[in-house]
Amino acid sequence: MFIKNCWYVAGWASEVGADDFIARTFIGVPVVMWRDSGGRPVAFEDRCCHRGAPLSMGRREGDFLRCMYHGLKFDRDGACVEIPAQDRIPDSVRVNTFPIVERHKWLWIWMGEADKADPALIPDTPWLSSPDWRHLEGYTHYDTNYLLIADNLLDLAHLPYVHPNTLGGPAAYAESPAQIEALDNGVRVTRWAMNIDAPPFVQKVKHYDGKVDRWNKYDFVLPGVFLMDSGMAPTGTGAAEGKRDNAAEFRGCQALTPETENSTHYFFCHPHNFAIDQPEVTASIHQSVVVAFEEDRRMITAQSRSLDLRPDFNMIPIRADRALGLFRSLVKKTVDGETVAISAAPRKNIAMTEAL
Incomplete structure (x- = not known):
């Protein structure tokens, strides 16, 4: 029984260095956290959309993360920007991302609907940085x-x-x-x-x-x-x-x-x-x-x-x-409220994933 639309503490900011990946599971979902070249935290589902390999075994390349199983490369928004030996990249080739905020030495992650992730809802902990x-x-x-x-x-x-x-x-x-x-x-x-x-x-x-x-x-x-x-x-x-x-x-x-x-x-x-x-x-x-x-x-x-x-x-x-x-x-x-909201949401026609 997990709440999804809320901010969870994902770790101490100090745990994610400039060249580090940290892999953790939150509410049953594997997540990899890293930083882009500007030091901003990024959170991906720790699962490549290609064959499901852990992206935490990958490599950071500037503002990109490369899966080290078959070489797919993703930008910080989760979109695939490179597939070795393949010029055309379908829009469907992307990994799930999660809103993540660094505040007062804690990293906060939102595991639910991204459009509801308001940083103003993060509990205030000013003593951590005072x-x-x-x-x-x-x-x-x-x-x-x-x-x-x-x-x-x-x-x-x-x-x-x-x-x-x-x-x-x-x-x-x-x-x-x-x-x-x-x-x-x-x-x-x-x-x-x-x-x-x-x-x-x-x-x-x-x-x-x-x-x-x-x-x-x-x-x-x-x-x-x-x-x-x-x-x-x-x-x-x-x-x-x-x-x-x-x-x-x-x-x-x-x-x-x-x-x-x-x-x-x-x-x-x-x-x-x-x-x-x-x-x-x-x-x-x-x-x-x-x-x-x-x-x-x-x-x-x-x-x-x-x-x-x-x-x-x-x-x-x-x-x-x-x-x-x-x-x-x-x-x-x-x-229960989140479950009811999901059940009441209009169903979308789900097309078959575009083939690579």
């Missing part, structure tokens, strides 16, 4: 459906139990009720935990002698993008009223991009705005997040295997599941 914030780039791969990971991100009450030595902190955090708000394109979650111990990952880089007031405020928007304002400040210093005296602030950016029904790309970083001149602080925060996300991956992978053994198992919802329930309903509504 000089006032520091982060390191992260990626992990899951062998599970992306919705199980979305469930995890929409219920941060798991933090003290899955991450007691990294992101978690005391059980009192989970006992603090979250405020849930439905958005047109996702869910907004706000949680305050007052007068608690700072979590271990913060104590490593910004030691607090006493208790802190901790906040997590985030939007989780379609198709699976998590944007969080989080942090903590000494208890009683007015954090809940907007003051940030001696605060440790973060802007968590995470994106789930389905690879297949049973696998997921997970891109993440955890920008911070304190001690930005100390790379060891950035490295420590990143390493804590990497360890914590591996803790998540182990738990969710084990959960997925357990569910696979019992396909008829019905999960019993609890109060903490409200946000994930809203998001799953929104995903289903959006997918």
Whole structure:
């Protein structure tokens, strides 16, 4: 169950160099990403229209990509411009392309109808390129459906139990009720935990002698993008009223991009705005997040295997599941809407492909 008409994170911009191809699968479709001579990202279906060979095994020639099986050459728009030993090139000889945009260090790809790919719909992540914030780039791969990971991100009450030595902190955090708000394109979650111990990952880089007031405020928007304002400040210093005296602030950016029904790309970083001149602080925060996300991956992978053994198992919802329930309903509504739109579209007469 995949949404097509939306922007997915395809990778970190740094992953696609001037002479590199990167091959990934998104929502079951193989894609190759590369850059033209001007450095602009390009995304093709990773399948030559001739014999289906992977174009990621090809060669970049300026603003063109050549398939290295039979030598067909394609421009950045997917049109074939050269076939060895053949002068006439039918218009039908072209590869599928996808809109792709580079913004704030992420590459965003649109897997649906190209004429609906409005860059204004891309979630904003200015902290990734702001000089006032520091982060390191992260990626992990899951062998599970992306919705199980979305469930995890929409219920941060798991933090003290899955991450007691990294992101978690005391059980009192989970006992603090979250405020849930439905958005047109996702869910907004706000949680305050007052007068608690700072979590271990913060104590490593910004030691607090006493208790802190901790906040997590985030939007989780379609198709699976998590944007969080989080942090903590000494208890009683007015954090809940907007003051940030001696605060440790973060802007968590995470994106789930389905690879297949049973696998997921997970891109993440955890920008911070304190001690930005100390790379060891950035490295420590990143390493804590990497360890914590591996803790998540182990738990969710084990959960997925357990569910696979019992396909008829019905999960019993609890109060903490409200946000994930809203998001799953929104995903289903959006997918169903796209399916209905496709079914209602007028059918076209499909002529036989012009022979080479």
